[in-house]
Amino acid sequence: MKSYPAQYRRYILFTLLSLFVFPCYLISQSNLTVGEVSTAPGEKKSGYIIVPGGDDDGPVKVPVTVINGKKEGPTLALVAGVHGYEYPPVLAMTKLSMELNPSDISGKVIIVHVANIPSFLRRTVYYNPYDWQNFNRVFPGKIDGTSSERIAWQITKEVIDKCDYLIDNHCGDGNEDLMRYLYFTETGNPELDKKTKDLAVNFNLQVIVHETGRTKDLQNSMYVSNTALLRGKPAISTEVGKLGQTDESDVNEVLRGNYNIMKHLKMIEGEPDILFESVWVEEYQIIRSEHQEGLYFPLVSRADHVQKGQLVGYLTDYFGNRLQDVISPYDGIVLYIIATPPMTEGEPMVMIGRF
Numbered sequence: 001m002k003s004y005p006a007q008y009r010r011y012i013l014f015t016l017l018s019l020f021v022f023p024c025y026l027i028s029q030s031n032l033t034v035g036e037v038s039t040a041p042g043e044k045k046s047g048y049i050i051v052p053g054g055d056d057d058g059p060v061k062v063p064v065t066v067i068n069g070k071k072e073g074p075t076l077a078l079v080a081g082v083h084g085y086e087y088p089p090v091l092a093m094t095k096l097s098m099e100l101n102p103s104d105i106s107g108k109v110i111i112v113h114v115a116n117i118p119s120f121l122r123r124t125v126y127y128n129p130y131d132w133q134n135f136n137r138v139f140p141g142k143i144d145g146t147s148s149e150r151i152a153w154q155i156t157k158e159v160i161d162k163c164d165y166l167i168d169n170h171c172g173d174g175n176e177d178l179m180r181y182l183y184f185t186e187t188g189n190p191e192l193d194k195k196t197k198d199l200a201v202n203f204n205l206q207v208i209v210h211e212t213g214r215t216k217d218l219q220n221s222m223y224v225s226n227t228a229l230l231r232g233k234p235a236i237s238t239e240v241g242k243l244g245q246t247d248e249s250d251v252n253e254v255l256r257g258n259y260n261i262m263k264h265l266k267m268i269e270g271e272p273d274i275l276f277e278s279v280w281v282e283e284y285q286i287i288r289s290e291h292q293e294g295l296y297f298p299l300v301s302r303a304d305h306v307q308k309g310q311l312v313g314y315l316t317d318y319f320g321n322r323l324q325d326v327i328s329p330y331d332g333i334v335l336y337i338i339a340t341p342p343m344t345e346g347e348p349m350v351m352i353g354r355f
């Protein structure tokens, strides 16, 4: 066998690579790994993002499903369970992960089934039971932080950094009587805002709350959706469901919204199922408790129309003495109201949107 000089061998090797290997990368979809879950195009796999334990808490396994479509397209992250007592999105994600088939999908879908596992398993409202932080205020997280911060850091790295679009699916927490609405956060970047607005309109809930005041600090982006937005990725937060319940109609509404997004992004066949025109709320107020503790009494319900000056709830001490009246600041709509008695200082009592 004749041997070729070194420079020819390199040339032959490069030619063979060019012919057989490089084109595969150019024409095919790419692999995607999220946590422990590695997928090739055409594969659907489930597993976990492992968050190492800290001084006072053990490791956390965040369940994820990756559907790596056969055809080219964007990567969409669908997140649920950022608050652990918000169940319809969690149930919808399980259903969605079973229904989606990689051969029908253009692009990739990352489903985070339950982001805040400690809160979910311990059944806590708002807070992680290991550090008592609100998980949707600690992003982008810290590699060596508290339990919430460490989980957030992994989700930022494994999910937010790897997606092109993100939907953060929330609902009324265990104490929140909440109507269906979503947050459209405007960033001031016209191209990004246009794409985000398209997500908001196509998810299609009754009300869109137009947010302009979210922080622009990349190191302290606080919210899941804001963390994606500050990285240039269109993202919305949605609210469907209430009071820690599991109504089938809420689960189906979460599904309709997320399917609408996939249709809008041309990741699956079909047109978004738009049932109504959303009402835009350009201004809102969250009225908070000014007292260390007490019992809260709501006087209105979710989606009620209220008038300026109307008493919508009040706070008492344990002995029935009135501590604080909750008055509507304008003619508007009740986006959510706390419907259970416990109340501590600084916690929201009602959110009212102005028409």
Ligand SMILES: [Zn+2]
Binding pocket: 082, 083, 086, 170, 171, 173
């Ligand atoms: Zn929430």
